[in-house]
Amino acid sequence: MSASTAAAALAALVDDAPAWLPPVNYWEIARDGDRWIVSGQLDTNDDTLSEAGAYQLLGPVVEQFGQQLDDDGRLIRARFAHFDVPVDVWFLRPVRRWVVPEQCATCPTKLGDPDVSFVRLGTGDQDAPVICVPCRDRMQAHWVALHRSPLVAARQRAREVLRAKTGEARPMWRQSFTEVDGAEHPDAVSPVCTDDGHDPDDPTVYTCCPDSVVEVDSHVLGAYLVELLNADAHVDAEGGESA
Ligand SMILES: [Zn+2]
Numbered sequence: 001m002s003a004s005t006a007a008a009a010l011a012a013l014v015d016d017a018p019a020w021l022p023p024v025n026y027w028e029i030a031r032d033g034d035r036w037i038v039s040g041q042l043d044t045n046d047d048t049l050s051e052a053g054a055y056q057l058l059g060p061v062v063e064q065f066g067q068q069l070d071d072d073g074r075l076i077r078a079r080f081a082h083f084d085v086p087v088d089v090w091f092l093r094p095v096r097r098w099v100v101p102e103q104c105a106t107c108p109t110k111l112g113d114p115d116v117s118f119v120r121l122g123t124g125d126q127d128a129p130v131i132c133v134p135c136r137d138r139m140q141a142h143w144v145a146l147h148r149s150p151l152v153a154a155r156q157r158a159r160e161v162l163r164a165k166t167g168e169a170r171p172m173w174r175q176s177f178t179e180v181d182g183a184e185h186p187d188a189v190s191p192v193c194t195d196d197g198h199d200p201d202d203p204t205v206y207t208c209c210p211d212s213v214v215e216v217d218s219h220v221l222g223a224y225l226v227e228l229l230n231a232d233a234h235v236d237a238e239g240g241e242s243a
């Protein structure tokens with residue numbers, strides 16, 4: 001194939017552009033080994049075209065030919081043939097400069113050392129924390145251990161019940177009295193009542209109060225349970241885990 005064959009194929013393509021052909025900034029005919037190819041730079045609309053936009057424009061080209069886009073991380077390329085001449089339309093990704101911090105975000109390991117492997121948490125964010133691979137592995141092991149623990153499973157099931165009964169998965173708890181009989185010590189623990197008519201200092205359980213009253217025969221254990229349950233609600237609120 002000669003340069004003029006490639007030029008003729010290009011002329012035919014541009015003169016009678018198919019609907020799937022995206023806008024191109026410029027075309028060129030180039031020698032690629034022992035053949036000639038036609039190559040066009042996707043119109044980037046003055047560098048405002050995003051990567052997703054490039055995919056949207058180039059996708060239909062390869063779909064036409066039952067192919068996939070080439071993407072080497074730098075260049076996204078749609079290849080096809082026109083009158084047997086290889087053609088491609090390409091998009092050069094804007095270069096992203098990743099800044100590697102001096103030190104792992106969670107331990108003193110220096111990241112500049114060539115045998116230290118590290119990972120960036122999060123995608124596409126240049127400010128995302130970077131941690132060394134041993135830290136990543138520790139985090140993963142911790143996560144797996146935590147999420148398989150009976151405590152986590154029980155807590156999650158309890159949250160579903162609480163959400164259904166009180167409208168809140170993590171209510172705050174208090175010690176309470178189930179009867180107005182002048183008992184000396186609270187005989188129950190129950191979710192804090194948020195009803196407007198319920199005086200927050202009144203520890204009695206009324207009809208306005210949420211369900212899920214747990215009777216206890218020792219107010220000392222009741223106090224302990226309230227502290228445990230409220231500490232658990234706090235861990236949650238601080239993003240320990242999500243329900
Ligand atoms: Zn580390």
Ligand SMILES: [Zn+2]
Nearest residue numbers: 193198208209
């Ligand atoms: Zn109440």
